[in-house]
Amino acid sequence: MDQRDQRDQRDQRSTNPFTPGFGLTPIILAGRAGAIEDFTAALKGNVPEARAILISGARGSGKTVLLTEFKELALEAGWTDLRVHTSSSSLVDELRGTAIAQLREQDPDAESSRLTSARVSGTGASREVRQRYEGEQEPLTTVLDRLAALTDQDGGGLLITLDELQSVDRDQLHALTQHVQDLIGSGHAVAFIAAGVRPGVDALLDHERTTFLRRAHRIEVGSVDVGTAAEAIRMTIADTRKSITPEAAVLAGEISQGYPYLIQLIGSKSWQSCGDADTIEIEDVHGGREAVVAAMIKNVHRPALRGLSARKREYLHAMLLDEGPSSVGDIAERMNIDPRNQSTYRERLIEEELIRPAGRGFVEFSLPYLAEALRHEDRAGVGADVEPDRGVQRSHRARRSTRP
Structure with a gap:
């Protein structure tokens, strides 16, 4: 190992x-071993029915991370990735462009030439070079079938991925999945993975033209147990120059409540809090809790609460009077409504993943620190900053003016 490699390794540690x-892949994936094992088997052809996957969950639960991990596993196995985006004006046109770009790289006949003239002495000649995929006009079905045949020969397959599924145009999605089904029906190795926020995905599946997605293997991602969260934090730190005490790792897991975004956030804040010390202690973890809660409110709860109706907001605030799960009867009494009528708000809030059932006749908040977000609204008003900006800093203009 040369000096540069040694320096890079020290810097990484x-x-x-x-x-x-959001969407950044952590070093350690917590609680996803079963899903990864199933998809690895699907790539090998052991369970081909698991090649169509629909990932759903709340914001920050690790949907995009799992989709990315599946993509990397497929690429390592020799598959070709055709990623499309919900922001595209046409999913089918984007798929065509991506497929043609891959054909230009993979098709041995992508470029051909023919002799157009030659001298009698044979010392000189001119040739015409033709790019097979220049101005490609063939139907997309033909283009995909040709690319799939090439990947089949190499022992791989085609992987089509689509993130933020809840934002997709339904007609475009139907057209896209029709092509996927055609490829599968032709016997090609094809995988389709889509990911999105659960309420939006559920609404999409109610559409009559999403039959293919309804049959897909559904993966619900969410929180892991606190012990798994603590172990993920410990293992992430293990390959660095620092260490973390067992008590600090457990506290960090408890603060994260097993929520994937918070596992990374409390780990990061604890690392920062310990400064140059070699060991992350329990007080370093304590010091990061306030910032973690503030970030959760700002980045997850505020967008979810924005635009919430007054009555649904009142339902959530009625739950704040309880230390644990809330009785739906008590909520109805606090809202001064018939107990039977509260079920309408209950079901809608469950669909929006703000609350969840907690036993017969009880509900609880579904995400960490939602109660803190509601109490912050009570104190500071809806949309108020959770963590005001502090401190002063010289601007680049001031720094330039003081240079010698």
Whole structure:
């Protein structure tokens, strides 16, 4: 190993290993071993019916991370990824463009040439080069079938991925899945993976033209148990120059409540809090809790609560009077409505993943720190900053003016 490699390795061991951003892949995946094992088997052809996958869950639960992990597993197995985006004006046109780009790379006949003239002495000649996929006009079905045949020969397959499924145009989705079904029907190795927020995905599946997705293998991602969260935090730190005490790891897992986004966030804040110390102690984890709660309110709860009707908001606030799960009868009494009428708000809030059933006649908040978000609204008003900006800093203009 040369000096540069050694320096890079030291830098990596000294860098904060946590990734508390949405969609960023963490070093350690918590609670996803079963899903990954099933998809690995599906790629090998052991369970081909599990090649059509629909991932759903709340914001920050790890949907995009799992989709990305599946994609990487497929690429390692020699599959070709055709990613399409819900923001595209046409999913089918984007799929065509991506498929043709792959054909230009993979098709040995993508470029051909023919002799157009030659001198009698044979010392010179000119040739015409033809790009097979220049201005491709063949139907998309033909293009995909040709690409699928090439990947089949190499022992791979075609992987089509689509994130943020809840935002997709239904007619475009129907057209896209028709092509997927045609490829499967032709005997090609094809996998289709889509991911989206559960309420939007559920609404999409109610549409009559989403039969293919209804038959897909459904993966619901959510929180893991606190012990798994603590172990994920410990293992993430293990490959760095720092360590974490067992008590600190357990506290970090408890603060995260097993929510994937918060696992990364409390790990990152704890790492920052310990500074240059070699060991993350329990007080370092304590020091990061306030920032973790503030980030959860700002990045997850505020978008979910925005636009919530006054009556549904009142339902949630009625639950704040209870330490644990709330009785639906008590909620109705606090809202001064007939107990039978509260079920309408209850079902809608469950669909929006703000609350969940907690035994017969009881409900509870479905995501960590939602109660804190509601109490913050009571104190500061709807939409108020959770964590005001603090401190002063010289601007780049001031720094330039003081240079010698």
